[in-house]
Amino acid sequence: MMVIRKKNTDALSVQHPYLKFTATITNGCQRRTSFLRSLQTAPTATRHFQHPSARAVARSPLGDKPTGMATMGVVRACAPPAAAPTAPSADAAKRKPSRSARVLVLGGAGRLRPDLNILVGDRNREKGESFAAKLGEKSEFVQVEIRNASMLEKALQGVDLVVHTAGPFQRAEECTVLQAAISTKTAYIDVCDDTDYSWRANSFHEQAKAAGIPAITTAGIYPGVSNVMAAELVRAARSENGEPERLRFFYYTAGTGGAGPTILTTSFLLLGEDVIAYNKGEEIKLKPYSGAMTIDFGKGVRKKNVYLLNLPEVKSAFKILGVPTVNARFGTAPFFWNWGMQAFANLLPAEFLRDKVKVQKLYKSVDPLVRAIDGIAGERVSMRVDLDCSNGRNTIGLFTHKKLSVSVGFATAAFALAVLEGNTQPGVWFPEEPEGIAIEARKLLLERASQGTSNFVMNKPSWMVETDPKEVGLGIYV
Template sequence: MSCLCMHLDSIKAQTIACGTKQSENTTKTVHLPEKARKSKVLILEGTGRVGGSTALALAKLCPDFRIVVGGRNRDKGAAMVATLGENSEFAEVNIDDMNSLETALNDVDLVVHAAGRFQQADKCTVLEASIHTKTAYVDVCDDTSYVWRAKSFMEKALAANIPAITTGGIYPGVSNVMAAELVRAARTESKVEPERLRIKLKPYSGMLNVDFGKGIRKKDVFLLNFPDVRSAHEILGVPTVSARFGTAPFFWNWGMLAMTNLLPSEFLRDRSKVQQLVQLFDPVVRAVDGIAGERVSMRVDLESSDGRTTVGIFTHKQLSISVGIATAAFALAILEGSTQPGVWFPEEPEGIAIEAREVLLERAAQGTSNFVMNKYTAML
């Protein structure tokens, strides 16, 4: 089980009225304009955990989509295509090869880049290829360095008239939009801009016990340097932003703490070595998930000048399903025209238009066991 907590400490923003949204029990088909409904979507690493989940979610949300499963393993690709049905196909793609990418992107309306790891990647090859081929783009990146490198392609994306979103997953992603909505709602009650302050703290430190509401309750979470910490501070203008992450059972947190304190930073920056660790522990993680479950919960707090706090909570029983629905919600928003040309974070109004945020959150929250926005802590 994974838990994420983001704190937005706003000195001058005021609190807002609370509201509750009802969760959906199943993934419902969405109604799109005909042009968007007939879109062709390439999902890179479409046989993996995130990409495969996204492909399944898109197929359920809009059965008319033509889905291309991109990857290197034809057997896995064939299995995914068989699951998705006749509106899907497999394309062999090497994301490190520009020619391979541009060939796969030919005649595609949107590419979903789910082929991590993004950490320590020194190029944004997929984004570059999408700009060259004039293909809309969204990724599920969770690495701070990578997302700001992606933002450096702003002028090229604008020149190509291509909309692109980086960090368009669940966290970061949906968490960004939740934060943006809390801040926007607070500012409609106050015309004063909050003061700006930015802090840095050691990753996986500063333990805090946080109540994630029904189904999860109190869990220990730790500070991490997620991309949305910097982007929320700079874009939303909130003076103090922190993000915390934790896992359950508790011993996973011990393992994370041990790795950050015992392993040299050079080791953690070596993608091949980290990948070996992932492969080593993956069977254990899957086995424990089978027993303990794979619930995911996010909590976003906005603290205001009157001492009160408004909160958003998002809880789903299965991370493997929820991450795909969340990513699919961003894909739908782009195809509907809610994203302007350029490279954007989800919380930027050019990334997800303010008037489109509520729809995105409703779609992303399908299947959640608990989803609330703009509630005071006393009401949780």
């Protein structure tokens, strides 16, 4: 997990140079990296934006083995170079701290070192201290165990935001980090990708509201950014008198997306769950990794096969956005990984796939091969959200990035900044709820999250982004 101590924000106007800072936080879906800060020169005139100055505390184990806590990874928190933030609401402005960060930018060729302190938390002191040392003078190590409530509460004293990324979240029976955040009155987000865990977190809504704590669950890339994309598609459709009838989430990641053991373990655990989907308002249960479809993800990815999985955005979108038909599919590459996933889902008992210990042993048996193939497959990620309406309106949102390990960092940081800037009301929310991310703040969140994408479009008909490649066999297109 990651904890952020935030001093305050201050409107900053810079002539020519624009500020970009990159913060490392933890995520099981990302590789390790150092904390980077850079100053870049903008090609145009004055840039205006809010500069959030924060103290960050990153917590997660640094080992390669899944231990119930995530490995270190990258989350890049950047002010977008070309867009000014949406003006905050009056309530949000009231929640902004009174003290302001002071940032001095000289010219455009130097290095910026904002007041960011990163505290690395881990059970392994040797690895934790080694990693903290690489982050620089303003970083330090704190030994912590996320299942130990007293250790968590001690670590959260004086902290403004905790970002919980210690997955996998599947089969986790308690929300210890969220409970500690509520107890210490610390704002909270997580990158949960499990339906049961997300709704368990949501059950603490009234407690968080009473404590005055803003919290968002499933605030990563998918789910997370994909939820906000869906919410914006639905809002745009209804503004033009269209009634949404069907919402579909399609995801593609090459190999493990540079994530390694955590995403592999998560995928295997999901194969042990019935897929919950909705058809014309009725909940239905489907077999995991069934219902194959070929989806065009546009330039850079093209057509890929995707399969049904039990993902939390399906239930939250159905209940919150009010779309009667909702489902989600996922696919990977090379194509034979999909065959392997189908084989596991069909041949292994569900009880086996629901057992974390057995699944971790399974992952270890295939990990060497997966790592070897990952070096060839790359880690490109693409999300496509399709909305069909009763008036014949059909629109999509498309998001493609060449590196999942980088993109998920931008996505999580975008949610963290939104909370720090006062765009989330007290309570535990899903990303598509306007109380979670204010409607007027969604545009900026998507701009921040989509940095570095090779393809990002919203509210377009599918034919404007689809390709028409020829299939040469075995699911390979040219």
